[in-house]
Amino acid sequence: MRDRIDLAVAALMSVLARFRLHGKVAIISGAGRGIGAASALALAEAGADVAVLARTAEQIEAVAAEARAFGVRAIAIPTDANDAEATHAAVARVLAELGRLDIVVSVVGGSMPRPFMTTSDRDLRNGFENNVVNGLRLVREAVPHMMATGGGSVVMVSSAIGHNVGRGYVAYGSGKAALDQAVRLMAADLNPRIRVNAVAPGAILTEALQAVAANPEIKAAIEAATPLRRLGEPDDIAAAVLYLASDASSYVTGQILAVDGGVRTTNFELPIPDITTP
Numbered sequence: 001m002r003d004r005i006d007l008a009v010a011a012l013m014s015v016l017a018r019f020r021l022h023g024k025v026a027i028i029s030g031a032g033r034g035i036g037a038a039s040a041l042a043l044a045e046a047g048a049d050v051a052v053l054a055r056t057a058e059q060i061e062a063v064a065a066e067a068r069a070f071g072v073r074a075i076a077i078p079t080d081a082n083d084a085e086a087t088h089a090a091v092a093r094v095l096a097e098l099g100r101l102d103i104v105v106s107v108v109g110g111s112m113p114r115p116f117m118t119t120s121d122r123d124l125r126n127g128f129e130n131n132v133v134n135g136l137r138l139v140r141e142a143v144p145h146m147m148a149t150g151g152g153s154v155v156m157v158s159s160a161i162g163h164n165v166g167r168g169y170v171a172y173g174s175g176k177a178a179l180d181q182a183v184r185l186m187a188a189d190l191n192p193r194i195r196v197n198a199v200a201p202g203a204i205l206t207e208a209l210q211a212v213a214a215n216p217e218i219k220a221a222i223e224a225a226t227p228l229r230r231l232g233e234p235d236d237i238a239a240a241v242l243y244l245a246s247d248a249s250s251y252v253t254g255q256i257l258a259v260d261g262g263v264r265t266t267n268f269e270l271p272i273p274d275i276t277t278p
Contacts, residue, residue: 018248022047030107032059034206038234039241049073081108081134091141101145102152106135111172131175151193160202166266187254195253202260204232227262
């Protein structure tokens with residue numbers, strides 16, 4: 001019996017070892033708070049040195065300080081994801097200070113919800129720019145350096161609304177759906193050395209949703225519309241990011257991992273009425 005227990009423990013340790021990231025360097029955009037910050041800390045806890053990017057210096061300095069508590073190197077690089085030159089400079093700084101690049105996690109994106117009939121051409125262009133172009137730019141900058149050390153893993157943060165439906169999300173949902181397909185296409189281009197996957201979060205208690213969930217009735221309605229009957233936490237997404245960034249997912253690429261409580265339609269219906277005849 002003891003031998004069987006020892007074998008089981010050894011097998012478990014072998015599996016857990018695949019989640020470790022010692023000797024790896026990760027760059028995480030949108031890492032000042034919420035999902036990005038939680039993902040950066042998860043990778044640091046697993047042993048990776050991390051470079052945390054966002055526009056607000058104070059936020060990423062605080063995240064980098066938390067990451068260093070795990071005994072890893074961490075640098076904060078104020079970066080506007082909309083700025084191509086700033087993105088190029090951020091990647092160059094990672095190489096200069098941390099010496100290599102193995103993992104890219106892109107958490108940039110977003111678009112304000114609005115009814116379709118008031119969604120302008122500019123809203124649609126911004127939705128694509130924010131949710132697709134900015135993240136792919138970072139990946140493109142990183143790939144040559146990842147290849148120089150043998151390859152690596154790219155994790156994009158998408159959204160459940162990229163494959164679910166609900167009123168008010170045409171710009172945002174279309175952008176995230178495009179991102180999902182871009183993940184599949186990047187994976188095809190970058191095989192076999194670099195894996196590319198995405199996490200598609202559902203309703204997660206980040207700062208934006210916390211403001212809405214502060215209303216007990218709205219929070220209860222969202223939970224009731226979620227099969228797992230709760231809202232997600234940033235750490236739920238960070239755990240999925242760690243899986244896709246690590247060798248635990250070494251046979252996974254071109255996939256969109258839904259972490260959404262089991263929803264098939266939006267669990268946060270916006271109060272947008274039916275359109276009427278003028």
